Amino acid sequence: MFKKSRIISVLRWTILGGLWVAPAAAQAEAAPQRGGTAIIGLAAEPKGFNSALTSSTPDTVAGCMVYEGLLTIDTGNGKDEISPLLAESWDVSDDGLTYTFHLRNANWHDGQPFTSEDVRYTLEEVAAKFSPMFSAQVGTNLVKVETPDKRTAIIQLKQPYPTLLRTLNCTYSTPILPAHIFKNTDVATNPATTSQPIGTGPFKFESWQRGSHINLVRNDDYWEDGKPYLDGLIIRAIPNAASRIQALMAGEIDFIPMVHFPLNDARMVESTPDLQIVRSGFAPGMTYAAFNLKRAPFNDARVRNALLMATNRQFIHDTAFSGLGDLGRAPWPSGIEWAANREVNYDVSNPYDPERAAALLDEAGLLAGADGTRFSLNIIYDSAIAERNQVANALKANWGAVGVNVTLQPLEIAVVMPRVFKEHDFDIYLNDNNSYGDPAIGVGRVFVTESIGRISGNAAQYSNPEVDALFAAGAKEIDPDKRAEIYQSIQPILVRDMPVMMLHELSGFDGAAKRLHGLWGWIGNGRWAHAWLEQ
């Protein structure tokens, strides 16, 4: 009864901090097996299945098993390629204003055929109005979606938007919805949003035990021959992070996706014989600290630069993130390689150097008092994310060493969002930011004036017309080389002005059972049709 491997795992748990275990081996390339039901563990239950209405992860995970986008992003084996899904192929006009999609022959789960009208309805009447991402990125730029026949949909734009293809996937808030179910109804309360989704995806909705789990079953009529391999999927909510990891270790669940996988437990999971860490390959993100530029002394660039130099990013990387990902070195992730300016590097401009940091604070007139304190600040952040707590504590220790008295304010996300983005009542805001693989989608919102006052927008209230103009130009430039040049020219400005400092770079890691194979791309981007369980 006593399992040696489990005892070892528990011992490792208790002495976690000092352990380093070699990265998981690559997934076996064995022949896929059919059958079995995989169980996914999430931190929260979905609110519904319609990712056009929210970018909340549980809704996206559950929804994008049932619904599908026109396209997906294949990030397997280090790739980052736009891949076909409901659109078999596409053409882009030379002026970048017309996108023609040739649609797949597929059926909705209720047997109705999927047609171009579904695409038109979804993009024009739902995504352009409600989708957090599509409406912000494309919204008013969308002229219309033409449907010359049932298998062709043509998107007409006012201005070129070279990132359009990247936004047309389910995970990025653009699932294709069944027009025959949604048309002339309230999208938010339609049962196909809230409780009984009818999609084209590899899995069909079967039942929902509220508070516990959702049952999805194999779609035998799926358009991709022989897929999915799994008979079904169960999506379970386990709110407590430690309990979630314990369920994975006990074999009760097979997979915890990034965001819901507590990275500070990553090494323990990796050291458990039956488990592995899978690199999500999701678009690189960053953990950053935004300064409230409207408050002294953070309105002084010397103070911001000093605080970056007082921050031991290597320590944060090694502890809070278990050594996974990379140190933050630039205003946005270096993982978006084409847009990265290699000359921008915090290790050169702002290396960890408490003495230089202290000197810079002296220069800014913030001299240490009799008790060694120069000034006080608060750091506000979402308390639900374990690694963010650790980052905040590291900053408190690092900045305390140079005489900055730090108060931590871990709060619920529902409190943090309005306080930071609407009321601007904070000194430092610690957050994660998803780039969505392109500066035009996920990065610009952190820096442009237009995003001030918008949730998940520009927390620092940074406003620089030059930066605004460059981000706007980059978003519509269709020549890839020129686009790269534009974005690369923004980075030195952001390092000079330092409205936010990037602490850590991460592209997402999932915790998974080793018997689960065939995953590629991110949750919901299609890979679950290819997932299979070793029986």
Added chain:
Amino acid sequence: MWQYFLKRVFWSIVTIFVIIIVNFVLIKLVPGDPVHAMIGDFPAPQDYIDQLRRDFGLDQPLHVQLWLYLGNLAQGNFGFSFANRQPVLDLILGRTVNTLILILPAIVFSAIIGIALSLAAASRGGGFDITVSAITLFGYSIPVFWLGQVLVLIFAIVLGVLPTSGMYSLRAPQSGFGAFLDLLRHMVLPLACIMAFKIAVFSRTARASILGVLNSDFVMTARAKGLSRGYTLWRHVLPNAVIPVIAVFGYQFGHALTSSLLVETVFAWPGVGQLFVTAVGQRDFPVLQGILLLSTILVVVANVLADLLYTIVDPRIRRSLGARHA
């Protein structure tokens, strides 16, 4: 006596009404915006945010929201959950069953074990009494959250004999008697966590009460008459000592929500406690109001029933009430 109970019922209704209003105002005063918790991490269009506010009545002034809420309550409508997109009453009742599956046996078994332990300890005294006191004190002091994790670590991860969380095995669903056994297996660890605390509460209350009764004159008289120790304990001590335990029993029902909050979170038990914790994070006001209202009703009703039980068990109270209202 009936007059006394009618009066108790009247004031109970007034209490519930006042608490409804206080709960409503307090919940609305909590900082945080449910709409922001709903839309995720990407800036949503303002039109959509405004529409959500209108849909859920969040654009109305506080007094209008309160008036609408009271009007709906009067018609038995507890509201609509923002996050779950379900009627609140259906949502809560569904989860309450799961919580009761855990809480009812926990309270009943804790009361039986607690009273038995305290009876044995108080009558035997000495080392046994000290041991029981030490163990129950430990159970009373230990944080449920920590105890839960340690139990899971030992019994689920190391020994592999019990599940870590949930109500049923999802991997191999059972039916009929198999499902019942599966449920029992899932109940063991959460029950142990709740009972560690509740046994201590019952046992300590009963012990103090039993010791007090044991020193009474009538007990000495009974023993002097030659009645056996066991008979005296069972026939004379227990009925007199159990009265404060009844009060605790009523209180523990009212305490059910508090007990379930942590345990259901640790064990991912889909009950009303877990729903409450989630609703707090999502600022799902209607759900919070609904749970607090039902919890209030439970506490008030449990207290009225405890009072009623007092009069049945203790003839002195019955007589004094009869005299007062004669």
